[in-house]
Amino acid sequence: MSDAPSKQDPSKESTHGVTYDARLVRRLWQYIRPHRKWLGLALVLMLVTSACGLAKPLLLRLAIDEYIAPGEMVGFGWVVLGIAGAALGELIARALQIYTLELAGQNALIDLRRAVMRHLLRLSASFYDKTPLGRLIGRVTTDIESLQELFASGVVTVIGDLVSLVGILAILFYMSWPLTLATLLVVPVLVGFTLWVRKGVRDAYVRMISRRSAMNAFLHEQVAGMPLIQAFRRERRTAKNFEKINGDLCDAQLSTVNWESVLSASTDMLSSITMALILWFGGGLALDQLGLKPEPGSPLEQGVTIGTLVAFLQLMDYFFGPLNELSLKYTVMQNAMTASDRIFNLLDKEEWIPESENPQRPETTQGVIRFENVTFSYGKAPVLRNVSFEVAAGERVAFVGATGAGKTTVLKLLTRLYDVTDGRITLDGIDLREYGLKDLRNRVGIVPQDVYLFAGNILENIRLGHPEISEEDAVAAAKAMHLDRVLKRLPGGYHEPVRERGSNLSSGERQLIAFARVLAVAPRVLALDEATSNVDSEMEQLLHEAVERVMENRTSIIIAHRLSTIRDVDRILVLHKGQLVEVGSHTELLAKGGYYWRLHQLQYGQSDDGDEAEE
Amino acid sequence: MRSTFPSLWTLVRPYRWRYLVGLSCIVISLWLKLQIPQYFWGTLSELLELDRGTGDLDTTQAASLITQAALLIFGASLLIAPIRTASRLLILGTSRKISRDLLAKIFARLLELAPSFYSRNPTGQLMSRAINDREYVRSLAGAVLMYIVETITLYAIAIPLMIDIDAELALLALAPYPLFLIFARYIAVRIQTTARAAQNALAAITEKTDESLSGQLVIKTLTLEDADFEKFTVRCEEFRQLNLHVAKLRALMISSMMGLAGISTMLVLYQGGAQVARGEMEFKDFGVLLTYLAWLAVPTRTLGFVISSLKRGTAAHERVLEVLDSAVELRQEMHTARTPEVSHAALRVQNLSVVYPPFSEQPHLEGSLPPEHIGSHADVERTVLDNIELEVPPGTTLGIVGHTGSGKTTLARVLARQLEVPTGTVFVDGQDITSFPLENLREQVGYVPQDAFLFSESLRANVSLSQPDASEEAVLAALAGAQLSKDLDQLPEGLDTIIGERGVNLSGGQRQRTALARVLLFAPKLLILDDTLSAVDTNTAESILEYLRPFAAGRTTILIAHRLSSLSHAEQIIVLENGKIVERGTHAQLLALGGHYSSTWELQQESEDNAVRASQLEQELEQGFEDGAEQ
Structure with missing residues (x-):
């Protein structure tokens, strides 16, 4: 039923005009190939269905001409049994075919879906920097769902339909070629007319779908901002806009209804007209044959019998069915091709961090980090320029600098979320690029500023599916981070579910969970981006202790926002506009009287610049 | 809760004449359509008589009978087409209008509902009522209604005709139908629940994908790829299983339907065929019975759709009513004497x-x-x-x-x-x-909540929410007050830059300042x-x-x-x-x-000063480098 509410909105970023493309089909075939047995079986079953279906009119013709018309009852039962057998065969083959086709489709699609997700997980951070998430999610869901249609009513069905069309034509010609030719007169009319109407239907649909998305977008925003609309007394204006959009949508929908109504009625009309044609032309032919019983063994096609007319009537129904659907399926195929084009475009993106061919795997990690003339840019302007420094095993360093100075980039390079543009970074003397990517990331633990929590409970968020972290380890890590004290307020404690990415936890609590995560994995090197958000004083104290605790016995590189943290580290590196401008311990830098000194002076309001700091 | 049908009627009422005409068109076109097989088989019947030599027509009469019948069929089909088109236009078209009216009702109610309603009910919920549920209601007033009337009319006209031909045979052939209906209903309900579960499973895949991609940096740095992929696979597999289950049920439904049609056809073919052979039944009646039976089986194909749409449509309508019937919550007393206004x-x-x-x-x-x-x-x-x-x-x-x-x-x-x-x-x-x-x-009253909401409109429109015709100077002054003037230079089209969800993404601070600018203009x-x-x-x-x-x-x-x-x-x-x-x-x-306030003040003084000074230092440093102050 075309009028049923549609589940998907194909208007989104549809690229109309992607034609059936052999290249796309070949690529899709890769995913279908492993399941081709099921597909083949479905095709065979489909042919069996068609064969059984076509046998029925032929047997009916036999029953009428040989038994019913002459009143011959001997053996009539067998013919009826034959028809029953064909019907049963058709039924069973059809049921099996529906299932096998779905099986082949679902199996291929789950493979494709997993391949897309694998690919997405592998794509580098830089790819995500420039691609909207919504679009990527669409690839995994909506687009693959449109391929589902391809299986349900696509290739195999089309092949099956074509084969049965050819079969029907053969039988029709075999029975009576003049009648066939006469009946088929109506086909070009039908095809021409439906093509014309379908174009109208399609255009109306495209317009309707775009207006529907406009309506959805409008509604979504107005509903989300409703309190604001009320507070600013915008109701009347909003209602007016709504009325216009709603009216436009309704108009577009009415025009699709117009076209569809014409299409459905005319399809119906053409099949009745065919009936008239069969009767008029075939009846005339049959009239000429009356009384001329064909000799036994003489070819039956010589004569148009009453049975032939009945068989013709039935076969023409079979003929129009798939012919009508073929043009409908064209749209489905078109959608599927557009979708697969988008999916393969994504799979062709090869933006990932290259893996070393023979990765180095030193037994232990000392934790010596060296940046050697590192230059890096996300796009055009370099974010880091010629930065060199070394961090000894177990040393703690802090980065200080203005927003955009390149502090966060240092951490991202350290875990190879990005590769250096120039120069190199080593861990224990080995270039980061020579480590296995996962191995490296197990050695270097990172605590980002924005803590990302997954669906699941708090404990699961600490373990995060690492099989080697036992529940005890996770709890121990959480305790070390004072999480047991904090989580007391939650009824479920460690098993409290995390709601919507952690909206039921404060920013301080989230940061503690991130610390516990790292502590549970126990990497030798820690890269920490302190959160800047306001926390209350008690949490401030907890976070301070937690930072102390995670830095213990590991090489730590910290982007510090708290002066208490800065004072705890061994050395401070001052970044400015991508360049390292000052390095030294707290005391050394103070003695140097440079920027860090000024920072310290500002902090305590004792310098000459002090009066610039108001309050 | 209002019950479904009376309130559905209030929607339909304005269009009741259209419906009446549309439904009459269905009846007329079906009646005409059912005449066609009579002509067709009637003619074949005469031919058969002629063949057997029992007929009372000669060849010339038969020939003109054929032409006559063919013309009648041709004429009937030409007549049916516009009537059918009209019935669809009237019913399906009107259902679209009803859907439009219903949305207008929903939206009008949404405009009135209190903010507390919106904090209790997430936008997604309201959207799904206004869009998906309304579509189901529309289908109820359109396709489903049309289908039901079509089916009932078809059965109501065809069955008496069949019984008239041969009561015993017709009833025998139709005997399995009630049984089938019960079975089909059962399967349809199961298909519906399983398909819904599959939809939920797809939603779970969407959610998981969203989570994985939003958290890709964490996944990478904590090397969670495999564990995360495993979770994704579990959801995909669940979806696959449910889809296969639906396919199984669908196969069962279709094959049982084909079986039903098969059984009744066989009965008529065997019994009726024998009777025709024995000369106890006219060939015409035999043929008409066969054709009608084939036609009666067609609606069973969409029975599943109708059963589930009926259920879904009424449930959806109830969900829409839930919104329409939500209490406005904020009392607005009617004043006769004078309406108070805020003065001081x-x-x-x-x-x-x-x-x-x-x-x-x-x-x-x-x-x-x-x-x-x-x-x-x-x-x-x-x-x-x-x-x-x-x-x-x-x-x-x-x-x-x-x-x-x-x-x-x-x-x-x-x-x-x-x-x-x-x-x-x-x-x-x-x-x-x-x-x-x-x-x-x-x-x-100007209230600026913590989370600033921006409409996908220009910055100007967002700021001048309260006064759409505010002058450019006024808007700029409000922006200056909210310290947005600097940010304005970075927007590609200045005041006319589209911001919000479908425009330029502003930072949290910029959003808050935009919201502030709104009330500054509002004053x-x-x-x-x-x-x-x-x-x-x-x-x-x-x-x-x-x-x-x-x-x-x-x-x-x-x-x-x-x-x-x-x-x-x-x-x-x-x-x-x-x-x-x-x-x-x-x-x-x-x-x-010396209470809570003063202790918080002391604590904040230190850290806040730090923050203030740290950010001043940043500027200092910035300045320092710019001036080349470093020796």
Whole structure:
């Protein structure tokens, strides 16, 4: 039923005009190939269905001409049994075919879906920097769902339909070629007319779908901002806009209804007209044959019998069915091709961090980090320029600098979320690029500023599916981070579910969970981006202790926002506009009287610049 | 809850004549259509008689009979086509109009519903009612109705005709139908529930994908790829299984339908065929029976669709009614004498308590409340505001301080009349707040909530929400007050840059400042800022407060803040804890009190100074390098 509410909105970023493309089909075939047995079986079953279906009119013709018309009852039962057998065969083959086709489709699609997700997980951070998430999610869901249609009513069905069309034509010609030719007169009319109407239907649909998305977008925003609309007394204006959009949508929908109504009625009309044609032309032919019983063994096609007319009537129904659907399926195929084009475009993106061919795997990690003339840019302007420094095993360093100075980039390079543009970074003397990517990331633990929590409970968020972290380890890590004290307020404690990415936890609590995560994995090197958000004083104290605790016995590189943290580290590196401008311990830098000194002076309001700091 | 059909009727009523004509067209076209086989088989019957030599026509008469019948069929099909088109146009077209009307009703109601309704019911829920559920209702008033009438008419005309031909044979052939209907209903319901489960499984895949891609940096740095992929696969597999299950049920449905049609055809073929052979039945009747039986089987194909649409449509309609019937919540008393207006915005609160009933007892739309919330530890009555007494003289500033969850936002929302309060608790200019028409109140109350919402419109339109025809100077002045002038230069099209979800993405601080600019332009008598500067950096926040001081001078201002320093100029500050006012006074008085306020102040002084100074240092450094001050 075309009028049923549609589940998907194909208007989104549809690229109309992607034609059936052999290249796309070949690529899709890769995913279908492993399941081709099921597909083949479905095709065979489909042919069996068609064969059984076509046998029925032929047997009916036999029953009428040989038994019913002459009143011959001997053996009539067998013919009826034959028809029953064909019907049963058709039924069973059809049921099996529906299932096998779905099986082949679902199996291929789950493979494709997993391949897309694998690919997405592998794509580098830089790819995500420039691609909207919504679009990527669409690839995994909506687009693959449109391929589902391809299986349900696509290739195999089309092949099956074509084969049965050819079969029907053969039988029709075999029975009576003049009648066939006469009946088929109506086909070009039908095809021409439906093509014309379908174009109208399609255009109306495209317009309707775009207006529907406009309506959805409008509604979504107005509903989300409703309190604001009320507070600013915008109701009347909003209602007016709504009325216009709603009216436009309704108009577009009415025009699709117009076209569809014409299409459905005319399809119906053409099949009745065919009936008239069969009767008029075939009846005339049959009239000429009356009384001329064909000799036994003489070819039956010589004569148009009453049975032939009945068989013709039935076969023409079979003929129009798939012919009508073929043009409908064209749209489905078109959608599927557009979708697969988008999916393969994504799979062709090869933006990932290259893996070393023979990765180095030193037994232990000392934790010596060296940046050697590192230059890096996300796009055009370099974010880091010629930065060199070394961090000894177990040393703690802090980065200080203005927003955009390149502090966060240092951490991202350290875990190879990005590769250096120039120069190199080593861990224990080995270039980061020579480590296995996962191995490296197990050695270097990172605590980002924005803590990302997954669906699941708090404990699961600490373990995060690492099989080697036992529940005890996770709890121990959480305790070390004072999480047991904090989580007391939650009824479920460690098993409290995390709601919507952690909206039921404060920013301080989230940061503690991130610390516990790292502590549970126990990497030798820690890269920490302190959160800047306001926390209350008690949490401030907890976070301070937690930072102390995670830095213990590991090489730590910290982007510090708290002066208490800065004072705890061994050395401070001052970044400015991508360049390292000052390095030294707290005391050394103070003695140097440079920027860090000024920072310290500002902090305590004792310098000459002090009066610039108001309050 | 209103029941479905009467309220559905109110939607249909304006179009009842269209429906009546449309439905009559269905009846007429079906009646005509059922005549066609009569001509066809009637002619064949004559031919058969002629063949057997029992007929009373000669060849010439037969030939003209054939032509006549063919012309009749041709004529009937030409007649049916426009009637059929009309029936579809009238019914399906009208259902679209009904859908439009229903959406208009929903939207009108949404415009009236109180803010508290929106905080209880997520946007997604409301969207799905206004869009998906409405579509199901539309299908009920269109395709489903048409199908049902078509089927009933077909059966009502064809069955008597069949019985007239041969009662015994017709009843025998139709005997399996009732049994099939029961079976088909059962399968259809199972298909529906499984398909819905499959839809949910797909939603779970979407959710998981969203989570994985949003968290890709964490996944990478903590090497969670495999574990995460495993979770994804589990969801995909579940979806696959459910789809296969649906396919199985569908195969069962289709094959049982084919079996049904097969059995009745066989019966007629065998019995009727034998009777024709014996000369006990006319060939015409035999053929008509066969054709009608084939036609009667066609609607069974879509039976599943109709059964599930009926169920879904009525359920959907109930869900739409839930929205339409939601209480508006904010009382608006009808005034005959005079409508009070806000003149000075003097506020008085006496004996105000706000108690939220447990989640499960609040009027949620079905599905808005996650099931795990019901009966959870949090599902208890909560006292959010407890016996609040307040007096804010006109033109003064009230500062509100307190921990998260102490009731600050609730108090702000009460004063902004976003939440309903009992009469006799909140007074504006000495009048009970509930006695003001909302319109009058909203003219003078500017409330800026913590999370700033932007419409996908131009910056200008977003700022001039209250006065769409505000002059460019006024808009620019408001932007300057909110310290947005600098940011304006970075927007590609300045004031006309589209912002919001479908436009340029502004930072949290920029969003908050845009929301602030809105009220600055609005210039209401009562200004309520709920931690409006939380995402704005310290320096900018300072400048904004600087600007706000003169702006707030003539206005009653309610200022909620975490940074106590931004409240120091307030005439009155209250400290909330668990919904109670625990301390009150001026900044100096509260410091002298040595309570919660003063200890927080001391703690904040250090860290806040650090923050302020750190950001000043950043500027210092910046300046230093620019000047080449380094020797």
